Amino acid sequence: xxxxxxxxxxxxxxxxxxxxxxxxxxxxxxxxxxxxxxxxxxxxxxxxxxxxxxxxxxxxxxxxxxxxxxxxxxxxxxxxxxxxxxxxxxxxxxxxxxxxxxxxxxxxxxxxxxxxxxxxxxxxxxxxxxxxxxxxxxxxxxxxxxxxxxxxxxxxxxxxxxxxxxxxxxxxxxxxxxxxxxxxxxxxxxxxxxxxxxxxxxxxxxx
Amino acid sequence: xxxxxxxxxxxxxxxxxxxxxxxxxxxxxxxxxxxxxxxxxxxxxxxxxxxxxxxxxxxxxxxxxxxxxxxxxxxxxxxxxxxxxxxxxxxxxxxxxxxxxxxxxxxxxxxxxxxxxxxxxxxxxxxxxxxxxxxxxxxxxxxxxxxxxxxxxxxxxxxxxxxxxxxxxxxxxxxxxxxxxxxxxxxxxxxxxxxxxxxxxxxxxxxxxxxxxxxxxxxxxxxxxxxxxxxxxxxxxxxxxxxxxxxxxxxxxxxxxxxxxxxxxxxxxxxxxxxxxxxxxxxxxxxxxxxxxxxxxxxxxxxxxxxxxxxxxxxxxxxxxxxxxxxxxxxxxxxxxxxxxxxxxxxxxxxxxxxxxxxxxxxxxxxxxxxxxxxxxxxxxxxxxxxxxxxxxxxxxxxxxxxxxxxxxxxxxxxxxxxxxxxxxxx
Ligand SMILES: Cc1cc2nc3c(=O)[nH]c(=O)nc-3n(C[C@H](O)[C@H](O)[C@H](O)COP(=O)(O)OP(=O)(O)OC[C@H]3O[C@@H](n4cnc5c(N)ncnc54)[C@H](O)[C@@H]3O)c2cc1C
Ligand code: SF4
Ligand code: SF4
Ligand code: SF4
Ligand code: SF4
Numbered sequence: 122x123x124x125x126x127x128x129x130x131x132x133x134x135x136x137x138x139x140x141x142x143x144x145x146x147x148x149x150x151x152x153x154x155x156x157x158x159x160x161x162x163x164x165x166x167x168x169x170x171x172x173x174x175x176x177x178x179x180x181x182x183x184x185x186x187x188x189x190x191x192x193x194x195x196x197x198x199x200x201x202x203x204x205x206x207x208x209x210x211x212x213x214x215x216x217x218x219x220x221x222x223x224x225x226x227x228x229x230x231x232x233x234x235x236x237x238x239x240x241x242x243x244x245x246x247x248x249x250x251x252x253x254x255x256x257x258x259x260x261x262x263x264x265x266x267x268x269x270x271x272x273x274x275x276x277x278x279x280x281x282x283x284x285x286x287x288x289x290x291x292x293x294x295x296x297x298x299x300x301x302x303x304x305x306x307x308x309x310x311x312x313x314x315x316x317x318x319x320x321x322x323x324x325x326x327x328x
Numbered sequence: 329x330x331x332x333x334x335x336x337x338x339x340x341x342x343x344x345x346x347x348x349x350x351x352x353x354x355x356x357x358x359x360x361x362x363x364x365x366x367x368x369x370x371x372x373x374x375x376x377x378x379x380x381x382x383x384x385x386x387x388x389x390x391x392x393x394x395x396x397x398x399x400x401x402x403x404x405x406x407x408x409x410x411x412x413x414x415x416x417x418x419x420x421x422x423x424x425x426x427x428x429x430x431x432x433x434x435x436x437x438x439x440x441x442x443x444x445x446x447x448x449x450x451x452x453x454x455x456x457x458x459x460x461x462x463x464x465x466x467x468x469x470x471x472x473x474x475x476x477x478x479x480x481x482x483x484x485x486x487x488x489x490x491x492x493x494x495x496x497x498x499x500x501x502x503x504x505x506x507x508x509x510x511x512x513x514x515x516x517x518x519x520x521x522x523x524x525x526x527x528x529x530x531x532x533x534x535x536x537x538x539x540x541x542x543x544x545x546x547x548x549x550x551x552x553x554x555x556x557x558x559x560x561x562x563x564x565x566x567x568x569x570x571x572x573x574x575x576x577x578x579x580x581x582x583x584x585x586x587x588x589x590x591x592x593x594x595x596x597x598x599x600x601x602x603x604x605x606x607x608x609x610x611x612x613x614x615x616x617x618x619x620x621x622x623x624x625x626x627x628x629x630x631x632x633x634x635x636x637x638x639x640x641x642x643x644x645x646x647x648x649x650x651x652x653x654x655x656x657x658x659x660x661x662x663x664x665x666x667x668x669x670x671x672x673x674x675x676x677x678x679x680x681x682x683x684x685x686x687x688x689x690x691x692x693x694x695x696x697x698x699x700x701x702x703x704x705x706x707x708x709x710x711x712x713x714x715x716x717x718x719x720x721x722x723x724x725x726x727x728x729x730x731x732x733x734x735x736x737x738x739x740x741x742x743x744x745x746x747x748x749x750x751x752x753x754x755x
Contacts, residue, residue: 157580157622161674162651162666163534168674176672207534207651209585 125326126228130186132325137186144324146220147213154178160204160214170194174204174214177221190225196237198222227326239266251302252309256292258300332406332513334363336750339743340425340515341365342413343692345373346729347721348521349395350736351743355519356404358744363513364399365411365427370473371396373523375729377456377547379554379561382602382728383633391729392472399474409475414510416518416698420716421750425513431506433480433490438501440468440476447496448489452481454558457551460566461558466493471556480504516750517716517743520700520708521736522692524722527582527589529684534652535581541567542662542681543653546577546599549683553606563610565681567660572681573611576664577603578650579621583687591705593687593726597625600685601637608642615642618679620650620664646675653682688726694719716746 133140141148154175161173172180172194180189198218205215222238225231231238240263247259260283265272276283286292293300303309320326334340337360341352344366352364364371375381375388399405410430417424434444444466453459456470465481478501484490485504494502526547529537537543542565544552555561565572577600582588600619607615624645626634637643648668655662662682667674690706700717701709707726708719718739719725721732 155584155622156669157649158647158667158669159649159651161672162648167667173667173672175667175669207587209580209587209649211586 126230129228129325135184137184137189138182140186141181141221141224145217145224147216148220150212150217151178151181153210153212155210157209159207159209160212163203163207165201165203166197166199170197174218177218187230189221190228190230191232192225193232193235195219195221195225196231196235236266249310249313251300252306253301253303255296255300256286257294257296260292332363332408332511333361334513334515335361336422336514336516336754337361337747338363338513338515339517339519339740339747340423340513341519341521342425343373343521343523343721343723344368344371344407344409345521345523345721345732346375346391346395347523347723347732347736348373348519349399350733351519351521351720351740352405352407353395353398353402354737354740355743356402357398358740360404360744360747362405363515364405364407365413366407366409367412367522368469369409369432369477369479370469370475371399371407371409372470372472372474374547376470376472377458378550379557379606380602382598383630385602385605389472396474407475413692413697416717420746421516421753423515423518423716425515425518427511427513429509429511431482431508432477433482433485433504433506434478434501435503435506436475436477436501437499438477438497439499440478441498442468442478443496443498444478444480444493444502447492448484449492450481450484450487450489452483457558458545458548460548460551465489477501517718517746518698519718519720519736519739519743520694520698520723521720521739522690522694522723524688524726525691527593527687527689529581529686531588532582532684535578535650535682535684536653536655537684540653540655540662540682541565542572542655542660544681544683545581546596546603546683546685549603549606553603553610561610563607563681565660570660570680571611573607573614574616574678574680575607575618576650576662576677576679576682577617577619577685578664578682579619579624579685580649581684581686584622589687589689589705591687591707591726592625594625594627595726595728596685596687597621598630598633598728600683601626601634603683604637604640604643608640611642613642616644617642618644618646618677620646620648620666622647622649646677648675688722690723692723694723716743718742 158175161175167173195218200215243262248254264275339355339360339362341348341364344364352362356362378388412428415426445464448464448466450465451462452465454461454463465484468478529545551557552563563572583593604617607617647670648666650664651666653662661678664677694700694708695702698717703709708724720736720739
């Protein structure tokens, strides 16, 4: 992965904006930002971000590549879409945040211990294994992500919600033994592989 | 209204604001016959509702006075008020314009003595003050109204109040039997000067114009500052009448925004800069004005004005478009939330009053009424369809008074050429 990072940096030398436009989902919108600040002010998680979206867009244009890609900021986005509805220029800010996070992840620059990144990976692996999410496995995996002790504490804190989900049959308690995957698992795997190939080719990740 | 004579050589001007009045006077001064149609009961348009106007900070009455004198002195101009243009059909040199004349219920014997107003009890919201004050249902539209004639509001027809008005008039001027009338005028060319209206601030949901008393618009602030306005020129808060010494101005409220008006309304930066001078005039060093902006657009010569305001220690500039406003219910204060662009600092700033510098949109749908070409915002363009119809002033673009007047002159030049061609052809 480190190699891809260097290759990308070299290919777009001194022009991080171009790199973002070519490789990040909806990245071509970054240049349309007029730095009004509405997105940053509207983000409910804004106070927790190191660099709010408006600042990230400016940093991209200023070529601060490492700082942006290594940032925890875009991983904070919860997809509430507040920014998108208010942006006077209609930038798809939410999508750009996810696009940046994804790109940083693929270059191996995303912060390793970022909880959103770890959960996203866990979710992806869980989902793609059988084509259908195995809730119990995913929840247990998530609770115990940081070790046994915190896992127990987390599971205990969430027990009422868990029981509620069991009662309303939103959680299959036997998921560990009897999870029903999709019928054509192989088909799904083939499809995902193909999609990945197409994306890699388009974004220049292909070997 | 059989006495309105119009021919293929007549120029009809639609809208009697500063642009339409200028167009009418200038066309008439070149020797053309002009009919000036104004929907409201008085000429003057929105400039009359300003306290002062930039850049020289003179009072609008002064410019009005000059225009009215030129207009009154010219026999070639026929003014029809309460005349609303419904449809324009035809082509350059031969237009048919259908106009509805709404009744005033007061004829031209009126001396504006005011007796009917005193006799009537019913009060209605005063549109001249954007509804911030109330007035009698028999009223003079404004001090500078032209014609100087009272109006009886149709809401009191058939009530004892209407009879009281009639009985009070010593001149037999109240005529309650007037009926609306639709007439058709002929014209060789049309100058379309229907002007603008403020963008509906309630549509900007995060700013809470419809929810918070102390969020008002820039046009309302003009009325608040005017000694002839609803508060006698005291700058106070609508919620509790307390003096508003700490005022926030939010720029681009509804403009430059793909969710609202796409265009820059061009005058609102200057309007807010000007309004900070009202604050200083009223409160001296105790005034606190804060302008929240994306970028200040004080075009060409107005840069001087901007620099003067920048030098005023009571005025602060925050480079940020405010994200949203909340209200402190206990005090009625407004709290502006956002992140500034110079350093990305988060702020939650408390103010007594917030003024939204609302954008301008065209007041009439010129495309539907007259079939002319308009741009994405509805402003009239010079296009292949408008052979003899020319936009002037804010009907053609978001403009200040100076540029509106220039645009009116340009349109008159074009209209005169059309009419001259007709005259030549008719021999
Ligand atoms: C807050 C604010 C402050 C401003 N301050 C300044 C300033 O200090 N200096 C400056 O230069 N400019 C200022 N402006 C801009 C100024 O108001 C405009 O430039 C000016 O009003 C344009 O005049 P107009 O005649 O084109 O339009 P209007 O004043 O809108 O006049 C149009 C007229 O047409 C009539 N009309 C509309 N539809 C019809 C119809 N269908 N049939 C017949 N008649 C119709 C209307 O009743 C109206 O009388 C300010 C604007 C705002 C919003
Ligand atoms: S709201 Fe839109 S234009 Fe404004 S700073 Fe954010 S992305 Fe840029
Ligand atoms: S969608 Fe993401 S970036 Fe946008 S306001 Fe919500 S959390 Fe913030
Ligand atoms: S209508 Fe009659 S009473 Fe009313 S102002 Fe005119 S002249 Fe006076
Ligand atoms: S003139 Fe100023 S406030 Fe008005 S729309 Fe343009 S930039 Fe915004």
